[in-house]
């Protein structure tokens with residue numbers, strides 16, 4: 001349990017009535033690989049030698065906390081999770097720490113939170129994942145595309161009824177961190193101990209008895225992992241989770257209409273296969289390529305952030321599972337200075353912000369040092385793949401020149417496909433894994449293996465966090481009152497136990513009638529407090545999400561997702577460009593750990 005190092009001062013009035021009757025809810029590499037030094041990146045060799053730069057324009061960071069003002073909360077509305085426009089001020093200019101206006105207090109929703117100390121001075125290379133890290137997709141359009149494409153495949157290729165084509169997608173319904181029980185057709189939210197706290201069968205909530213009956217056996221603890229369960233651990237999975245729930249409902253109500261023999265697991269397998277194909281056959285990527293603005297949030301703070309990191313002497317790299325043609329389109333969209341009409345011909349200027357780009361990386365396998373995948377160099381103009389000798393240029397048949405001719409100002413950045421982390425370390429001249437910070441969005445694909453297996457430092461991008469911390473701020477009085485109600489319940493229970501004990505074991509002369517009536521009164525108080533607390537806690541959670549509650553919590557416990565974030569991400573933040581709001585030499589320090597016995601005696 002952690003308490004923020006610099007808690008935002010909470011000037012909460014604690015003058016509300018402690019009586020439980022008072023209404024309280026305010027609205028409130030392979031080591032054997034050899035490389036020649038000609039591939040060492042300039043920035044890696046000479047940290048700090050780049051010219052200093054300042055972003056033009058007046059960046060305007062908020063000097064005070066805007067959360068002091070009350071904002072209306074919309075129950076279950078998560079739109080602001082995704083529709084951010086990056087770190088831009090009201091004049092639409094990107095904010096970076098190195099600009100003259102930089103270095104001010106950062107809004108709580110844009111802060112970088114630290115689980116494990118990280119001194120940026122010891123980082124020589126900062127790497128980025130692309131999809132859902134640099135490129136934040138708009139789920140209302142992008143995930144809808146995945147949803148519709150998947151349904152078409154289910155109907156046209158896998159024999160599902162045509163009426164599925166009329167279904168619609170509620171992109172706000174599913175959240176990250178959920179677990180699909182493929183066999184039972186259930187969707188679960190768990191706490192950090194893997195206790196199921198919220199469970200739905202399709203869209204029908206399981207009663208407490210059903211939940212405990214199915215998942216409550218504490219002797220046989222389920223791991224809740226593949227192959228019987230599927231983790232919704234990336235934003236790419238929201239559409240398939242929703243479609244799975246719809247199909248579960250559909251099958252329950254129309255058993256004869258789904259393909260013969262299709263049980264819940266089977267339907268999940270079909271959905272998974274169809275989604276997978278949408279990612280591979282162009283269903284999604286061709287649409288994004290035609291109109292990136294429709295599907296990807298613009299974030300004009302990304303380029304200044306990359307420039308600042310490079311100016312500070314860090315090498316920068318991109319490692320994405322997307323292939324070159326698509327990567328080039330997305331990165332053009334994110335990095336281009338746009339023309340008046342917003343369109344620019346595709347070019348390779350964005351490569352100037354990176355030392356190495358690796359596409360088609362097949363993470364998480366990429367992070368295994370014994371991965372011997374071939375590394376091909378990509379010829380940017382043609383997209384042609386050229387053999388390399390573990391990254392070193394090779395003479396191609398019919399040509400006497402061993403080098404790949406890169407034209408223009410970007411020849412410092414080389415583009416590859418495949419390979420493994422060993423290749424990357426050699427290309428960037430990385431001496432130790434702990435000198436690399438990698439920023440990604442996928443706990444398993446980007447963060448877990450890179451940190452656990454390799455020892456890279458990691459930052460997880462959690463776009464949902466911005467709204468979550470803003471709401472936490474708004475609901476701080478309510479949460480405090482909830483805690484007090486909980487204490488009050490404990491207090492009444494202690495009194496009840498004491499009276500019952502005295503009735504049973506103590507002086508025979510006690511006034512039994514009086515004690516019994518006191519007991520009745522206390523028991524009725526306890527029930528009222530319990531109900532008030534339960535109802536208020538539910539309402540509080542529903543402010544975060546009408547079905548699943550707070551992303552990082554289940555009741556008073558951290559959610560399974562939060563637990564993973566805490567274990568595997570050194571840093572986490574709502575947007576990648578938040579890195580640009582802090583000094584590139586910043587020493588990120590975690591908050592102090594607190595155990596339950598310390599809570600009442602925390603020195604503020």
Ligand SMILES: Nc1nc2c(ncn2[C@@H]2O[C@H](COP(=O)(O)O)[C@@H](O)[C@H]2O)c(=O)[nH]1
Nearest residue numbers: 129130131236275276279280319320321322
């Ligand atoms: N074949 C599949 N590809 C998928 C799936 N879900 C996502 N993706 C693709 O992976 C990359 C992610 O890139 P990164 O930058 O985050 O490493 C992107 O191209 C997605 O389209 C899937 O289920 N199947």
Ligand SMILES: [Mg+2]
Nearest residue numbers: 129131132441
């Ligand atoms: Mg990604």
